[in-house]
Amino acid sequence: MEEKQVNREEEMKKFESQVKDLEALDTMESEVINNTIEFEITKGEGRTHRVRMPTIREKMEINSKRLTEKRKLENAKFLYEAELIPELLVKQGVDIKKLNKEILDLNIEIEKMQVKLVPEPNLEHRAKLKGIIVELQNERMFKIAQKSQYLETSIEAQLTEIMITHYASLIFEKKVGDNWEQVFKSYDEYIDSKDDRLVAIAVNYTFTLLF
């Protein structure tokens, strides 16, 4: 009897995960087909907001701002990645070159495991090798995240972040009747917004669509 209940729970979990996958696939499919991501801000409200691809003109406008923003960062004494790396080593003892080497070594290790996995006939060994690969991939992802965290104050990283906010202010829209209207009328309105959650959502979806 008890065993039956466990199976039922497992089945329920499996079913829930399948439904979740189907929902995610639906969202992904609509994103792929019409080049926009529609989503809800408040649960149960329906997909009232979206991000869309910027037009060629909008892209040109934003790219023209890139140089101005870069100059601002240079004047504010931000450093380029290449300048920041030796400074991180001297001032904080953070060795980015070593971290890069570790990431490369992990790549090599993953590839070695992949070459072992493909011809492996034993199912148990296959599962073990797959587990090792996933572990190594997670470790690599952690190190990559660590690296970008250390370099987040570099001009390159700051510029990417600023460009995303420029795009977000332009392509984040809400449904008004049958039409889509910009949520923020200008970049300044976006930057000055006190609704942190809305701003974070805009950035998150913009990043997903464009990068």
Add this chain to the structure above:
Amino acid sequence: MEKYLRMLSRSNRWQLMYAKCKELNGIKLFENELNFSQTQINFLYWLSMYHSLYQDLAMKEKYLTKEVIIDDVECDAYLYYKSVAKPEKDKDEKKPNLTGIPSLVQKRKR
């Protein structure tokens, strides 16, 4: 996100659409014809990758099964094995001379 992009691109529906799109000019995969997003570019990459894997499967390529195709870890391993390890192995093996003409190694006269 990539997990779902891969799931979608290896689905029967999208593989069929992709094959038909290659055959017939009139079929469009996306609503837009230009200004592709990064997601669309990645989707096209995976569509073509899985198309080639299904072709390999039909050709009964060694080590490739349907289970390998639907498992991202195994699929990545197979793609790496196919791109690097296999050609290296082939390089070592001497190709048989099937022309019937004796092979000739020319050496510079001193």
